[in-house]
Amino acid sequence: MAQTPAGPPRKPAPDTARRSEKSRRAIYDAALALVGEVGYARTTIEGIAARAGVGKQTIYRWWGSKGDVLLEAFLDLGDQAADRTAQPGRDPHALPDTGDLAADLKLVLRATVDELLDPRFEVPSRALAAEGLVNEQIGKEFVAKLLEPSLQLYVDRLRSAQRAGAVRPDVEPRIALELFVSPLAQRWLQRTAPISYAYVDTLVDYALYGIAPR
Amino acid sequence: MAQTPAGPPRKPAPDTARRSEKSRRAIYDAALALVGEVGYARTTIEGIAARAGVGKQTIYRWWGSKGDVLLEAFLDLGDQAADRTAQPGRDPHALPDTGDLAADLKLVLRATVDELLDPRFEVPSRALAAEGLVNEQIGKEFVAKLLEPSLQLYVDRLRSAQRAGAVRPDVEPRIALELFVSPLAQRWLQRTAPISYAYVDTLVDYALYGIAPR
Amino acid sequence: MAQTPAGPPRKPAPDTARRSEKSRRAIYDAALALVGEVGYARTTIEGIAARAGVGKQTIYRWWGSKGDVLLEAFLDLGDQAADRTAQPGRDPHALPDTGDLAADLKLVLRATVDELLDPRFEVPSRALAAEGLVNEQIGKEFVAKLLEPSLQLYVDRLRSAQRAGAVRPDVEPRIALELFVSPLAQRWLQRTAPISYAYVDTLVDYALYGIAPR
Amino acid sequence: MAQTPAGPPRKPAPDTARRSEKSRRAIYDAALALVGEVGYARTTIEGIAARAGVGKQTIYRWWGSKGDVLLEAFLDLGDQAADRTAQPGRDPHALPDTGDLAADLKLVLRATVDELLDPRFEVPSRALAAEGLVNEQIGKEFVAKLLEPSLQLYVDRLRSAQRAGAVRPDVEPRIALELFVSPLAQRWLQRTAPISYAYVDTLVDYALYGIAPR
DNA sequence: GATTAATCGAGACGGTACGTCACGTCTTCTC
DNA sequence: GAGAAGACGTGACGTACCGTCTCGATTAATC
Structure with a gap:
């Protein structure tokens, strides 16, 4: 037993x-x-x-x-909130997959921008993030329960893109997603610079095609 | 007056x-x-x-x-620390510029990894970062006095790369640098995943050449 | 109401x-x-x-x-202290009343001298008295709870003496008692002069019979 | 030397x-x-x-x-204050000596009542008296420089009265004066009861002629 | 009149205690 | 037995003054 x-x-x-x-x-x-x-x-x-x-x-x-x-x-x-917006027969969280990776990512990141600028979410989530930096136990739980599940959705979408040939097969999705997610997160959390639709669009473009000449 | x-x-x-x-x-x-x-x-x-x-x-x-x-x-x-390592006739902070952008970035980011893992720096800087999230005044000063000056060095290096043709001329250096700096920062700060030389090398490669097939 | x-x-x-x-x-x-x-x-x-x-x-x-x-x-x-010395069927505080007013007063005042010179009582009561001078609220309470009850005992004894014909009937006991109590209090409090049995005996004699020739 | x-x-x-x-x-x-x-x-x-x-x-x-x-x-x-009220050829402090001891004492004590009730004097002198209770050094100086000189004037007046036969020769002036001075002082300092002309008049009468029947 | 040394106004310093706030524990009484 | 209420020991807060010390800048006695 x-x-x-x-x-x-x-x-x-x-x-x-x-x-x-x-x-x-x-x-x-x-x-x-x-x-x-x-x-x-x-x-x-x-x-x-x-x-x-x-x-x-x-x-x-x-x-x-x-x-x-x-x-x-x-x-x-x-x-x-999830319960309220839930639609039957559909994962309420899954990212859209129209076949156009750039467009899908921009759509989701623009929605994220809206959410990050909503004061109802900003104060408590910023507070939790701060507490998580310093208090390892809170941090672990914050990442495991809030952050990673969201990031996993990007992993799924990127894998799908890999199957469709829109992302190189040797690319690690868990790392690749950070190219556009982490900059947004840092700007918001640390207030290093303002965030906007144009900014996330640019991030997606740079991340997909790189900054070196093709 | x-x-x-x-x-x-x-x-x-x-x-x-x-x-x-x-x-x-x-x-x-x-x-x-x-x-x-x-x-x-x-x-x-x-x-x-x-x-x-x-x-x-x-x-x-x-x-x-x-x-x-x-x-x-x-x-x-x-x-x-800067005073101690200062070399006459040379900006103590400037990034190396050997002509090979990827190599230079990897070199610097690997050094950053070492520093971030050094416990003497880790606790106070993590604490300050956390305080900055929640206390706007501290955050502003933290960013202005510690973060931005460092980021500016990347801007300078990227501009040099643009002049040398290693980066597309229409790329915004201030945004581009976040492709490799922010992911590292987030992994370290929020402990979302471990950091390593291999990780930052990958970040540089993805950022320079994108994740879409060429 | x-x-x-x-x-x-x-x-x-x-x-x-x-x-x-x-x-x-x-x-x-x-x-x-x-x-x-x-x-x-x-x-x-x-x-x-x-x-x-x-x-x-x-x-x-x-x-x-x-x-x-x-x-x-x-x-x-x-x-x-009162609880310890309490005797059943007798007011623990009342002054003795043997019929000889002078003797009774001297007895009680000599006991008071002993108490005033006892260091266990001296420091705190002097401190309280001082605080009461300056802090009206403390002073009021000090007088009401400590001083007046004691003085009332003298009033009672003097009234008894008036009934017995040992004190003139037109004398105000509340004022008369001050003739021997206040001098002792002032000498002790303000250290204007030493106190002793002989001193209080003299006070009682002067107070009862006056200082003018009879 | x-x-x-x-x-x-x-x-x-x-x-x-x-x-x-x-x-x-x-x-x-x-x-x-x-x-x-x-x-x-x-x-x-x-x-x-x-x-x-x-x-x-x-x-x-x-x-x-x-x-x-x-x-x-x-x-x-x-x-x-003394300098201002000084009159040449006359001790500015000496008590009046008209030959009528009771009247002279009442006159001076009534003036004292006026002074004690003057708010300009009340606060600082009460404060000093309080400090003197607790701080022996201050107390000593307060008594020596302020209190005793005043009391000495009563001693002088009582001695004069003794010479004139208005006070019994065996009476100690330094003690006798306390019969009317200390009660007034205590009422004022400790606020045990109000002070007035009538009150000091009564004190003088009691002190001179005693409270026992003649 | 110039020199010089102590006093002066000012206020930073290492401290102590203030009176308040919140912590996390404990106890009492109610539902 | 969980819960509302709140008293308790603890410890940090930020402030007010303590008495000492160190600065120039007067300023009064000496050269």
Whole structure:
């Protein structure tokens, strides 16, 4: 029979069955609202608890840190949005595949630009990204649950393009996608320069055809 | 005649001429040491002051926040390193220009990989980058004083390559450089994947020649 | 119906029922000990908290100032002493009434001299008295809770003497008592001159019979 | 020849001859003004220096503490007042001696009541008295320079009364005076009860003729 | 009148304590 | 037994003053 590995002495896990769904929702809402209003650094566990009308212990019972709460709250936000836009019989996330790789990429990246500039997403995701830089555990989860799944969609699209002969077969899709995704990410995260439709279009063009003369 | 805008009631700026150089050095050293030892989040102003043998007020007199201190400490660290490696009659920072663009870029990026993996640089620069994401003022200064100057070197090298015909003349160097710099930066910062010599070599190849068949 | 006046925006009063009795005792003990050891001025809230093994906030939650803490600690000390010396069926504080007013007063005042010279009482009560001079709120409470109750005992004894014909009926006891109490208090407080049994005996004699020839 | 006793290693006394009279006056004025405005406790050396337009060191050079400054400022204030009211050929301080002891005492004590209720004197003298309770050195000087000289005048007047047969010859004047002076002082200092002309009149009557039936 | 040395205004410095905020734990009472 | 409430010990915050020290710039006594 499977045995939980001993590990460090751990709290007896609280009984998930008795967990208050209402409190969890209230905590998510309060956390996101506060991060939006005062920023991540000035958001406190006490503040979330007070705003959610919840005891502090209820937060500490189920989450390990402010970052955990916000990460889950953000994931939950994404899930809700996905549920709303879901269309039956179709992967809600998959990239379009019209056969024109450049056009498809530009379309998706332009949508990404819109999303990155939407203030409702900007503050919490920037905050989470920052926390992830410094807190390895949060970072791992952030990348695994939010970033990599999105990048995997590009990998899929690029593989499809390889099958269609639009990308050289020896190209590593996981690396190739970074040519246009990472610059956009860096400009947005680090505010090194503004982002725009024209910018992502240029990125796609450069990435597909290189910058050296043909 | 130019008029200083009134702004909010501000403290009279302290007299820079009477500033204690010894204290400043001790604060830089203490700040960098603490960030290296316990991380940015657990580094406190009180800790820096105690370690530096300095009153807290001396820190608050000259810097506005923990991030400010660390940013200046880090800039100072870079300046010192530059002074040490400086060679007369030669810009200490300029990229090599042997005529072979791919080789030059790979050389520099491999050196960057080494630096990014050096723990003495990793913790403080990651911490600063994180702070910059969330604190716009720190972010602006971080980009302006640390990031952009480095990127400018790539711009210069790419322009030289354009003159030599190794890069298409219609390519924007400021964007093109992101094709290989941003992916490396993101992998390192967000730990999305490991970095290596082979990886940066691949990035340069993809960026120069594109991923579409020629 | 009585209405609490609005007043300035006040903290919601903490819940007295959940107050830690252990902390309160520890704070009293620490405060009195520190005042005795280093004096009132060098006694700090931080010092009291540290000595009591208590958070500063626990002090600020229940008291408004160093003076408040010490006043209550001193009152508590008095209460404890009273409880210890209490005899059933007898007011523990009442002055003796043997019929000989002069003798009774001298007896009590000699005991007061002993107490005033006892270093355990001297430092904190002198400190409180000083604080009361300058801080009206502390002063009011000091007088109301410590001084007046003691003086009232003299009033009672003098009234009894008036009934017995040992004091003129038109004499105001509340003023008359000051003839021997205030001089002693001033000598002790302001160190204008030493105090002794002989001194208080003289005061009683002068006060009872006047200084003019009979 | 007199030799300065070695004592603890002392600062070389600053040269009094070169002392700036203007600064001294400004410091006195600032100290008294601040004590009047914000009270003794909230009066700071830095505040006095700033208000006086003087360097902090100038205060520390000539005085040892806030209490010292205020004591001297107050003494100086008294000296100035005395100079103004001085009449040639007459001790400006001596008590009146009309032959009627009771009347003379009442007259002087009524004037004292007026002074004690004058807010210009009340705040600083109360502050000094409080400081003197707790700081023995200040207390000693306060008593020696301010209190005792005044009390001595009563001693003189009582001795004169003894010679005139208005006071019993075996009465100690230094004690007797406390019968009416100390009660007034205590009521004022400790705010135990209001003071008035009627009150001091009563004190004098009680003190002269006692409270026992004649 | 020039020289020189101490005092002066100013304020940076290493410190201590302030009073506040939030942490994460614990306890009590309610549903 | 989970949850709301909140007191607790802890520790950092940013501020106010402490008393010392170091700067030129007066300024008063000496040359």
